[in-house]
Every structure is written in C-alpha cells, then in structure tokens.
Amino acid sequence: MLGWDALYEACKNCRNCDLADTRHNVVFGEGARDSEVMFIGEGPGEQEDLTGRPFVGRAGQLLDDMLSMIDLRRERVFIGNIVKCRPPGNRDPLNIEQEACIGYLRNQVALLRPKIIVCLGRVSAMKLIREDFKITREHGQWTEKAGVWMTATYHPAALLRDPGKRPDSFADLRALRAKIREVCDHTY
Ligand code: URA
Numbered sequence: 001m002l003g004w005d006a007l008y009e010a011c012k013n014c015r016n017c018d019l020a021d022t023r024h025n026v027v028f029g030e031g032a033r034d035s036e037v038m039f040i041g042e043g044p045g046e047q048e049d050l051t052g053r054p055f056v057g058r059a060g061q062l063l064d065d066m067l068s069m070i071d072l073r074r075e076r077v078f079i080g081n082i083v084k085c086r087p088p089g090n091r092d093p094l095n096i097e098q099e100a101c102i103g104y105l106r107n108q109v110a111l112l113r114p115k116i117i118v119c120l121g122r123v124s125a126m127k128l129i130r131e132d133f134k135i136t137r138e139h140g141q142w143t144e145k146a147g148v149w150m151t152a153t154y155h156p157a158a159l160l161r162d163p164g165k166r167p168d169s170f171a172d173l174r175a176l177r178a179k180i181r182e183v184c185d186h187t188y
Helices: 005-011 047-049 058-069 093-111 121-127 155-159 163-183
Strands: 036-041 078-081 116-120 143-145 148-153
Touching: 005 093, 036 093, 036 121, 058 155, 058 163, 078 093, 093 121, 116 121, 116 163, 121 148, 148 163, 155 163
Parallel strands: 036 078, 036 116, 116 148
Antiparallel strands: 143 148
16 A cells, blocks of 8 residues: 555556546545545546646536535545546546556545545446446435445536436435534544
8 A cells, every 4th residue: 555645656657547648637636635535536527637636627616516515625525536537538437447547546545544435426336336336216325335434426517417416416415414423523
C-alpha cells in the first residue's frame, strides 16, 4: 500500500490502460484526507480531464448542490472515481479499464478508512457494491461491507437528463445524512 504522495505520483504517471493515451490530466480525486465519507463516480468527463479535478462540470455543480442540501461541503468529504482518466466521448469505462484502475481506489479507501461510501450511479455501484446492482430498484439501500456502510444514488448527470428522479435522489441524501449522524465520529 502506498501513502498519499506516492499514490498520487503513481496515478499521475500511470499507463496501465489505453486511457493514458487520450487523457489531458489524471483525476486523482480530492477532498479531506481524514473524511469518513467518500463519494465515488465513474470517471472524469471533459471538464475534469481538462482541470484534473473530479466533478467540476455541470454534473459536478449539481453534486455540490446535492451536498449542500444536506449541509455537506465538498472540502469535507472525499470525491473520487472508479477510473482516473477520461473515457473518450464520456462512454462508460470498459471493464478492462476499471480493472486496471481499481487498485488505486482500493489504496485510497485503505488510506482513508471511510465509514461510508456513496456510489454515484450504476457503474460505480456495479463495481463496488454488486455486479448486478440495479440503480433504479436499489438506490438508497444500505449494505455493510467489510465494516464500511455502502449505498448508491443516481449519478448527477442522470438527474440532469431526467429531473423526475430528483425526489428519489433527495430521499437518498436525507438517508445519507441520517447515516452520517448514526455512524460518523466527526460532525459534518
Ligand atoms: N462524472 C463522474 O462520474 N465523475 C466525474 O468526476 C465527473 C463526472
């Protein structure tokens, strides 16, 4: 297991898969390195690729709004992705790309030791919770895995495409707020 600085360097220089050929920047993830709460998306989009920061495009602005609805600020949590380089044209990351990258996320989880992991969207939930996870049916449900409370909610990009999902997403966020009160030591 690498420490934060060595892990950051390893990601920055990574050539484990073909996404390295088309990326502008590796998106390592950011936030508080002592956070008990982690949000995991699927992979960088265009703005993230250009800036090297997670969730800074339109979906990212909505994520910030979602966090503020439950009095969370992005600086206080950790925000990362399943893959750290942008899949061209924002396609879903291929399994081979996810596999090439997942070790970095595992290392981040091992360093952070979060109490709660929130998967943002289907791809993240299928990788981290269960291969056959159905986001429409199972969003907002909680399961404990290796001492970490895990849940998934809709990806903010899905909420931009279909605002009808927003009430469900808000209910998931309220449940997240309750879970934070229940299991976290820090106040958020
Ligand atoms: N979508 C994601 O899944 N991750 C980002 O960082 C940005 C958009």
